[in-house]
Amino acid sequence: MTFQIELDQINKYYGAYHALRDVSLQIPQGQFVALVGPSGCGKSTLLRTIAGLEGISDGRIEIAGRDVSTLAPRERDLAMVFQSYALYPHMTVRKNLTYSLRLKRRKAGEIDTAVEEIARITGLDGLLDRYPRELSGGQRQRVAMGRAIIRDPKAFLFDEPLSNLDAALRVHMRAEIRKLHNRLGATSVYVTHDQIEAMTMADHVVVLRAGRIEQQGAPLDLYDRPANRFVAGFIGSPAMNFVDGVVAGDGRSVQLDLAGAPVLRFAGQRPAGEPVCVGLRPEHLEVGAGRDINRLDLPVGMVERTGAASYVVSDTTPELMIAAPVRVADGARIAVSIAPENLHLFARAGEGLRLNT
Amino acid sequence: MLKFTNTFRDGVGFDTLLVGIALGYLVVFSAFPLAYNLLMSFQDVDLFSLTSFDRPFVGWDNYREILSRPELLPILWNTVKFVGISVIAQLSLGFAIAMFFQLDFPFNTWLRGLFLAGWIMPALVVGAVWSWVLAGDFGVLNHVLSELGLIRANIFWLSDPDVALYSIIFANIWLGVPFNMILLSVGLAGIPEDVYEAAEMDGATRIQRFFTITLPMMRAQLGAVISLGVIFTLQQFDLFAALTQGGPANSSNVFQYWSWQLAFQNYEIGLGSVISVLMIGFVIAVAFVYVRSTRYEQES
Incomplete structure (x- = not known):
């Protein structure tokens, strides 16, 4: 069986610091995977190595059956939603959404159709000509999501996308992201330090500590049968x-x-x-x-x-x-x-x- | 009395005083000289009438005189070349070095600081150093070039009419690069790293990232650096004084130096004023662009 994302014995060093230790992970097409762990556990580093923003010291990364271990991010066909949203501040919402399509020199008509579709899905109609600075946190979040969706990538990577929102909006966006995932049927990797987010959103939860996978499995398996004391203490609230x-x-x-x-x-x-x-x-x-x-x-x-x-x-x-x-x-x-x-x-x-x- | 000191300390009195000081300074040291200069450009001024306000008005005669001078067009063209080449070269070199120092390598902030050394030197000293470097008979540059076998005969960098202006432009570029570099470094440092990462994920190559992210996000800084560069280059006087005095035969003369020659060497003070007035008009236009570009910065 080929997996959409397959990590094989990933190791990553920053100088002498061993940031990722023998991480192996197989993500089937369409699965929603949460990487969860305390801060400094390497979950963001792991996501960034999948994205290609960080190199790996050792191991192998495959995306849709292709070895991408040494490829640049733009050659991996993945979309990422950043914690800070990382919207292009000098572009309107429309330009933000269509940036990747314009780089690929798609036809203007095609881009317009795509942007209308995305604006409808993400509820951004009417905001297309605003600049990011004129949007609320939740709206910026939607633009960041829309910018990822419009590309129809091989997988979505989320780096703590909800941590800048207030509690009520966070709960709301949690459900919305999960709904979107179900609708698009895309593969998603979601980094969070919040185990509730991981438990409620993911099909498969990976608990990391000190660069090592402590346990992975369905959310309720982790809850019912934690493999060790760390996972037991981390999962559940x-x-x-x-x-x-x-x-x-x-x-x-x-x-x-x-x-x-x-x-x-x-x-x-x-x-x-x-x-x-x-x-x-x-x-x-x-x-x-x-x-x-x-x-x-x-x-x-x-x-x-x-x-x-x-x-x-x-x-x-x-x-x-x-x-x-x-x-x-x-x-x-x-x-x-x-x-x-x-x-x-x-x-x-x-x-x-x-x-x- | 107490009431008075209270008003002074807490009330409008103190505010008025502070505004008054700043306004007074501007009126005495900026507005008055500007107006006085404008006035002189319409008058017949010589050494004897310099201290008196009561001078014969000559209308547009001074302007007509300047416009009919045969050296006007060559000097105008020199000025355009001096400003244009200097600003473009300072900007592109400054931008390139600023981007280089954005890279992460050991001692990079330290090295960047060293770049400022050239900038803090007085321009007249810089001029003296360059006059040794560029001297025709015993200059350092000629020595190096002939030792390397690149030239046979000495090049007279400062007295050959074909190269004198470019020698000054070269020295001026060297002088202006650190300022450009520091200002642009600040702008580059203000672009968040994750915006670049997002662009990378969206499929932008390094060159596409430069043109679609870096350049547009540096718009305000570039506007400021270009306008300030034009103004500073138009102010550049010391290098001409130290290196060529505008010669030979006006081949390296520019407006700002010509204005000084007319006013303080030929004592045709009205004519010198005319050139100043024309230059002020141009600088005001440039300053307008500068203000516009910094206003954009505040809005975003």
Whole structure:
């Protein structure tokens, strides 16, 4: 099977700094891939190497079956949407949109038809003769998108395109980009530091840390079965709670390092006495679920109330975050329980790899 | 008294004073000489009437006199060549060097700073140095060229009527390149890198990027540099004084130097004023272009 974008063992050095480490990635035609990770993880560098704006030190990049590893950006036929939009400030919206077509010396009639079509899709009609400085942030964002779409490229590259927008517009544009992707059926690679953006938009999420792919897969796979402690803590909001513990004698439950040393059942089997790190998602600590086992009785510390949910921080060491869909009073105690299959066990040493199947 | 000092400190009094100082300066040192010069161009001025305002008006006689001088056309043509070649060469060299220093290489800001050394030297000193370089009998340039075997006989850079003007133009280009380079560097640094990257992604080659991104985005700076270059070149007096004094036989003479010769060597002060007035008219037109181009900059 040929992939639209295929990265094979990419390595990139800046002097002695190893920015990308053996990155391999296969993106089928039409897939929406999100590259996500904390700042400095190499996600933008990876996108720029795909674009050709950065060279690679080692490895191979193929686009639609063609080796482009050493080609200039303009020979790769990819379109990019920049974080700063990077619109041409001295050109009107119309000129911005048609720049690539004019470079290719397309016929004037053809260009006009294309620009009308793009203006309709992106909702820019009526703004075509404005300059970028006369547009709002959201409109500039649309011009940047339109400029990419008009070229009908082999793939779209997005470099944190929503991070300059306010929260409400960001949510709106998130849906709009995804709708556009579905409509065009194009291959997209989307860089973001916001795991919610990655989870909600992408078909396939790639989590990067320190230039290395930590895990990749469908969004819910990453959520349900994080491969290590880093991914577990990064995916999901609010973030997963971690408590140290030791596997009990039966090999099927774990004794937590909390006051009262509560014992929780988990799915699967581990050697007795193994030191582990237990991951508990805040939304899996259910309040008042009718469960006989896996109960925790926790003192309430701070409560953040959003109306729809209460975020309770327990007064324990370490603190546990509980996302409760009910209203909780300060200073009370709260009884929660967790289903055994929602317990994540990670090794305490090394990379913190996932232990339970 | 307190009220007065308060008005002075916080109120309109202080503002008026500040505006007054600036306005007074302009009136005394700019407006008055300009008007006085204009007045003299319509009068018969000699050394004896120089200090008195009461001089015979001669109408357009001075202008007619200048326009009928046989040296007018050669000097006009020299001036056009001097300004045209200087500005074009300064601009293109300055632009090329500015683009070169946009590249990332070690010590580039440091080297760029060194380029300014030529610019901060007084023009008269520059003229003296160039007169040694270009001297016919014992000049450095002739020595180098003959050592390299490029010339047999000495070239009289400053006294050969065919080359004298070009020698001055050459020295003037050298003098003006750093200024052009620095001003254009500032403009180039203001173009965001990602705009170039976007153009690259859109399929623009290096040359296309220069013509579709760099050049149009430098419009304001180029307008400013060209207008200022024209004005500075029209002011260039020191090099002529140091190198050729307009000679031989006016072959390297230009308006600004001719005006000085008429007024302060021949004491035909009215005629000198006429040339100044004509040049001021031209400079005002250029300044108008300059103001227009910087206004565009503020809008964007």
